[in-house]
Amino acid sequence: MTLKISISGVRGIVGQTLTDDVVTDFARAFASYLKRGTVVIGRDSRASGQHISSIFIDTLRSLGISVIDIGLAPTPTVQLMVKHLKADGGVILTASHNPVEWNGIKFVRSDGIFLNEDQAGKLIHIYDTKAFKDTAGDRGSIRKIDNSYDVHINRILDVIDAGSIKKRNFKVVLDSCNGAGSIITVQLLERLGCSVIGLYTDPNKPFPHNPEPIPSNLKDLCGRVVKERADLGLAQDADADRLAIVTEAGIAPGEEYTMAIAVQNVLSKAKAGKKFVVTNLSTSMMSDDIARRFDAKVLRTKIGEVNVAERMKKEKGLIGGEGNGGVMYPQVGYNRDSLAGIGLLLDSMAGSGKKISELISELPKYEIVKKKMDCASSNEVSDMLDKIKKAYKGTKMDITDGIKLIYPEAWVHVRASNTEPVIRVIAEAKSLKEAEALTSRILDL
Secondary structure (H helix, E strand, O other): OOOOOEOOOEEEOOOOOOHHHHHHHHHHHHHHHHHOOOEEEEOOOOHHHHHHHHHHHHHHHHHOEEEEEEEEHHHHHHHHHHOOOOOOEEEEEEEOOOOEEEEEEEEOOOOEEEEOOHHHHHHHHHHOOOOOOOOOOOOOOOOOOOOHHHHHHHHHHOOHHHHHHHOOOOOOOEEOOOOHHHHHHHHHHOOOOOOEEEEOOOOOOOOOOOOOOHHHHOOOHHHHHHOOOOOHHHHHHHHOOOOOOOOOOOOOOOOOHHHHHHHHHHHOOOOOOEEEEEEOOOOHHHHHHHHOOOOOEEEEOOOHHHHHHHHHHOOOOOOOEEEEOOOOOOOOOOEOOOOHHHHHHHHHHHHHHOOOOHHHHOOOOOOOEEEEOOOHHHHHHHHHHHHHHHHHHOOOOOOOOEEEEEEOOOEEEEEEEOOEEEEEEEEOOOOHHHHHHHHHHHHHH
């Protein structure tokens, strides 16, 4: 197992690939990349987080970088606070949906968006070559602040119809996987007048199950929603940038529906004129169908939150995100944000007067299949992509990121993961049988 370094940051198994020396050197590299200024730092609930945070903070300060420590905080909260506090950058210590033995480092620039490919490349080059800046004469300062949750929540309440939501008195079961969203999400829901049943909302006990919010990991949540006769269930990953839904019937339809409902909510309220939705190549065609209903256009990017964020910013996109449950709502911030997703979801339910299952039943119908296979090296990825190009010569392809084979009302996308040592194979079609067949044919190669 090697250290995973990509546009999505750094991830590894603590004590094996993600060692104290690796953390120190990446802190030195980030200080050298910034040269000077202030950094906001936050972390998820992994037991290793505090230790890694202390190393990172001490190293930054030794190189003259001042630090604002916001402690346990969702990834989108850290990103929002970087911009809110006019900091020069941010650091988030999280391995997102990876298991508890992992941890990682995500790097944020001054506008609250992750480093893009060129910027990350410069940072990684500094790390690889050990071209660190000299120790500064003056040690950087440190201060802790405790209002980041309020800043984030207030930003969301300002852009949704909070009054209508409060009138509905929704009963919600929350599974934060005892991660970074555990406390702030309960606070948001309570301020929206919801009765909150915390299933896994104790950040001192991570993680009761695999933190990726996919249906197979949400069985406890599905059962609890039915038992409590709740209006819906909500599931977050460990750093709370992804959101999945469970209906009042205890059904987890898949994290793709989070994005679709958010798109429909925002476009239904948009004024006439150019309207853009921005998402990546692996996100469901539901967004395309919804966009056509409202005379809007979907723009697609390479995988990676920063690619979607930069395109949204450039094109003034109204809403966007990724099909893994990562809603990106510019009125809150240019980042995947489960809390903004919750706000838009409840706003849709309150505004329509419909149950979550009814909202889902009105969406376009597709079946999506997501599979992955172990990948030992970049050469293995290249070999597989070459095989696909030869085997599917003549098929419409998009090679922006890996290979996406495009058919009428169906597609299959093959690419190397930015966050795990795997090759991802994702397919979508009108029937589950067809989607399964698309992925199987790729894996058979």
